[in-house]
Amino acid sequence: MSIFKHHAKLETNVFFLAVGILLSVIVGGLVEVVPLFTIESTIEKVDGVRPYSPLEQKGRDIYVREGCYLCHSQMVRPFKDEVERYxxxxxxxxxxxxxxxxxGSKRTGPDLARVGGKYTNDWHVRHLINPRDVVPESVMPGYPHLKRELDYSTIDADMKALRVVGVPYTDEQIANAKKDLVEQATSDDASAAVAGRYPKARMGSADANPKVTELDAMVAYLQVLGTMVDFTTVKPEKIAR
Incomplete structure (x- = not known):
């Protein structure tokens, strides 16, 4: 019973209570942080992951601008049911x-981490313009305004800014940013320079518009999600049930 008496003294003394809380936070913080200094990196080493192409990056910017992340996650958790579905x-x-x-973890719509290559460009275009054309029960709003011409005037500056925070864009990639963007959105040539600089980039127009549109960018981004890594070469780990 004496331990409870001492505990009562601690709770009724503001100074000792504050010291106890501070010590608890320090110990908890050390337990979480110190082990991180014993490993080289928390990121797995896998082949295939590359920076987004200029067109894909613009598509990602539009994805964020339109708030798509509010209803779609891009995280397949290591659970059997999620791995079987996604x-x-x-x-x-x-x-x-x-x-x-x-x-994220909010899913009004399905997770999109592995959506690349799952549907055709035409499906994505129809789905973005009026989702119920392809998914009758969908509650997703339509985005017909994405038919407008894409503004990519700052793409090279955007890539320079991303390089500052660690994205390894080369001088060559930045110098050819606008050319690569247009080429990816308008050419079906798999041997095009942009295809060499950005392996697995989906080539060609998404909406058959001769101009580069926001739809082209958005679809290019969606089509690359989950396609960079060859999972047949990734060593599997135990999946939680």
Whole structure:
């Protein structure tokens, strides 16, 4: 019973209570932080992950601008039901060039971490303009305004800013940003320079408009999600049930 008496003294003394709280926070913080200094990196080393192409990056900017992350996550958690539905659980390496990353946990719509290549460009265009054309029960609003021409006048400056925070864009990639953006959105040539600089980039117009539109950018971004890593070469880990 004496321990409870001492506990009561601690709770009724503001100074000792404050000291106790401070010590608890310090110990808890050390337990969480110190182990991180014993490992080289918290990000897995996997092949294939690259920075977004200029068109994909503009699409990602539009994705964030339109608030798509409010209803869609980009994080497949390591649970059996999620892996069976969406595919391999998300790796930290897949988001290492995202500023900010789009993981989240809110799902009014499905997770999009593995949506790349799952549907055709035409499906994505129809879905973005009027979702109920392809998913009758959808509650997602339409985005017909994405048909407008894309403003990519600052894409090279955007890539320079991203390089400052760690995205490894080269001088060559930045110098060719606008050219690569237009080429990806208008050419089906798999041997185009942009395809060499950004492997697995989806080539060609999404909406058959000769001008580069916001739809082109958005679809290019969606089509690359989850396609960079070859998961047949990634060593699997135990999945929680």
């Amino acid at each position: 595919g391999h659980y998300s790796l930290a390496a897949e988001s290492k060039y995202d500023h900010p990353f789009q993981w």
